[in-house]
Amino acid sequence: MSNYEAVIGMEVHAELLTDSKMFCSCRNEFGGEPNTRCCPVCLGMPGSLPVMNRKAVEHVIRTAIALNCVINPNAKFDRKNYFYPDLPKGYQISEYDNPIGESGWIEIDINGVTSKVRIRRVHLEEDTGKLSHVIGDESEVDYNRSGVPLMEIVTEFPPDMHSAEEAYAYVTALRSILTYIGVSDGKMEEGSMRCEPNLSVRPVGYEGFGVKTEIKNLNSFRAVLKGAQYEIDRQIRILQSGGTIIQETRGWNDARQETFSQRSKEGEQEYRYFPEPDLVPLDITQEWIDEIRKTMPELPRAMRERFVSQYGIPEYDAGVLTQARSVALFFEQTATLCGDPKAASNWIMGDFARLLNMEGIEIHQSKVTPTHLAEMIKLISQDVISGKMAKELFEEMYETGADPRELAKLMGPQISDESSLGAILDEVISSQRDVWDALIAGDEKKFGYMVGQIMKVSKGKANPQQVNRLLRERVQSS
Amino acid sequence: MTLSKDDVRKVALLARLELDESEIEKQGEHLNNLLNQFEKLQELDVEGIVPTSHSMPVFNVFRKDEVHPSLSQSDTLANAPESRDGLFIVPRIIE
């Protein structure tokens, strides 16, 4: 399989974070009772007229800046004509030949190697309604989503990506940027961000392109990785056995972890684009762009590099911490307050991330504050609590949001004095006589077990360094 | 350039128009007439002229990102040929 390489382009759609829809004042929100956020405009009633949402246009300009695009001062809207029940007007308002952003790029990292993925265009359009196929010969339509501002980001041709890992790195880097600048919530699971790779393979060294397929219904970032890899392998297998690839759209079946043929692209749609007569063109001035640029936050890559140089944490940590802006900000505050960036990073990437994951919430929704986490880290470094006690204390703090100093008082102090520890040692030695005998007979493996038992009897409060030292002394003198 | 009857049928299908043979004939004439007018226009030299999409010098007509009340669900569904549980019911599209 090594003599083929993949060529991957990507189309990403992201619903924009606005209060109202693109061309009308209905609420833009996920879910809700069907057909309760609709009006004559987003239902395509004759005689209704669209009016542009300024914030949605600014979100796309902001994105174009973040993706290093050239901004088209004369962007305008066009009609894309086709008939489908989720599109009440019979056309979608989109941008055809003058998109807001063009010729951009972002950087991605694979195993420490940085490369550029060029972006051809960023444009603004409206989302369609939601069509559900029910049993029999009927479908149901909910137009709550109809007219929600939707941004499309398309990579440059010829595409720069050649592996499933790169495709995954690209979409996750893009999600980071879009969520940092606050234009999208980047939730693939809820469909607010949709990634559609188009993919072909060719013999290494061949300059032309193979027949490509497009993957749809990828419902998570993980699925982008899995789906692209599946499709690369499938195409190579077909070519190696002398078959031919059919140009088609393939759906992703997450349960079976495979793609399946959805429709062939032979009868290419004719969209008959023409300028939208109901909307006036945009005039994106340099002043307007500068004004938006001034409100741009620090972007993930810049923040990552700064974390490494300013806080001395490893590249890997900085990469993980800066994926989501809320996590990066949480880390920065904690590190500053406790003065131990690596400890802050370890807690945030370790126990904290695990608990957040289990609950399925984001860091800023948690009861733990940077101040409390920093306090807890200080309690450990001041030897008030042991690392083991801290794990327990952290879970308590996560559950209740209580002050770690109060929790530490309730837990009682760490046991460090020799006489108390000696008593616990005696107890464990007599209850684990066989293990103890084996240990002093030279079975070193039993040492760790004994330490574990002592920690257990002390309910985790014994100072582990002290326990190690005292136990070693006992073994040597026995 | 002259449109054939098949071209007219294709255009009619794209616009979801059902035309009988005599209408196809008639519409074909109309369309060809129109295209001839455009051919005349194409004789003009427009080298270096930016295409005009709008004739009025008006730009950036925006609304604020504010939510106003939508229609009620029953009003939204009032003209639906068929609806159920708050949803429009349409014939299933088979691709």
Ligand SMILES: [Zn+2]
């Ligand atoms: Zn509306």
